[in-house]
Amino acid sequence: MPFCIGLTGGIGSGKSSAARLFQGLGAGVVDVDDISHALTKPGGAGIAGIMRQFGQEYIAADGSLDRSRMRELVFKDPLAKDRLEAILHPLIGQQSRELVAHATQPYVLLVVPLLLERNTYRDRVQRIAVVDCSEQTQIERTMRRSQLSESAVRAIMAAQLSRADRLAQADDVLHNDGDEADLQKQVAALHEHYLALALKAPRLT
Numbered sequence: 001m002p003f004c005i006g007l008t009g010g011i012g013s014g015k016s017s018a019a020r021l022f023q024g025l026g027a028g029v030v031d032v033d034d035i036s037h038a039l040t041k042p043g044g045a046g047i048a049g050i051m052r053q054f055g056q057e058y059i060a061a062d063g064s065l066d067r068s069r070m071r072e073l074v075f076k077d078p079l080a081k082d083r084l085e086a087i088l089h090p091l092i093g094q095q096s097r098e099l100v101a102h103a104t105q106p107y108v109l110l111v112v113p114l115l116l117e118r119n120t121y122r123d124r125v126q127r128i129a130v131v132d133c134s135e136q137t138q139i140e141r142t143m144r145r146s147q148l149s150e151s152a153v154r155a156i157m158a159a160q161l162s163r164a165d166r167l168a169q170a171d172d173v174l175h176n177d178g179d180e181a182d183l184q185k186q187v188a189a190l191h192e193h194y195l196a197l198a199l200k201a202p203r204l205t
């Protein structure tokens, strides 16, 4: 296993942006949201299980998960979310493990939005990096991107760890209230640090 750092942060904090910048510098990136998305695309490994659990009507004509239909169901029936996660989470866990194990880069960032809320990925990472910004910045950036209302964003944030609780568990912090160039500068510095740590770390098997 290569040296592996968990990258996390609240909704809209800048995890994907930071991950892209690290990747541009040569880091390996494994993003559990990307894996989840791929599992529910046409031909994805999650489709068969979803069809079995929920029925053909939750599969769109192109063979992907019918996301809006599933969203409606989850809204009406909170248990449906658990059932969907019971199908997808083991697959995400397994695929992310394989992707990290086979990475050829000096180190890998494992991007897990709920890394600190759930315990699943904790024992896989040697270090935790948190992307942090003010709640106001989080709300503005998320709303600009997703058409969610402020109260909808706040509701999602309320279900996640508070800033302080997340920061208390961070080994490294990327402060993302500035512009992209500011984030890039911090990523470049942290990348050098991670390269040095990866060199010293024994390659775990």
Ligand SMILES: Nc1ncnc2c1ncn2[C@@H]1O[C@H](COP(=O)(O)OP(=O)(O)OP(=O)(O)O)[C@@H](O)[C@H]1O
Pocket (backbone or CB within 6 Å): 009, 010, 011, 012, 013, 014, 015, 016, 017, 018, 113, 141, 142, 145, 176, 177, 178, 179, 180, 181, 183
């Ligand atoms: N430093 C920055 N300056 C300006 N815009 C930014 C900055 N960082 C991120 N953004 C923008 O804010 C939005 C959210 O960023 P990003 O998608 O990286 O966050 P995220 O933590 O991955 O979000 P999610 O929790 O939804 O996955 C994006 O539209 C992104 O382009």
Ligand SMILES: [Mg+2]
Pocket (backbone or CB within 6 Å): 015, 016, 017, 033
């Ligand atoms: Mg993201």
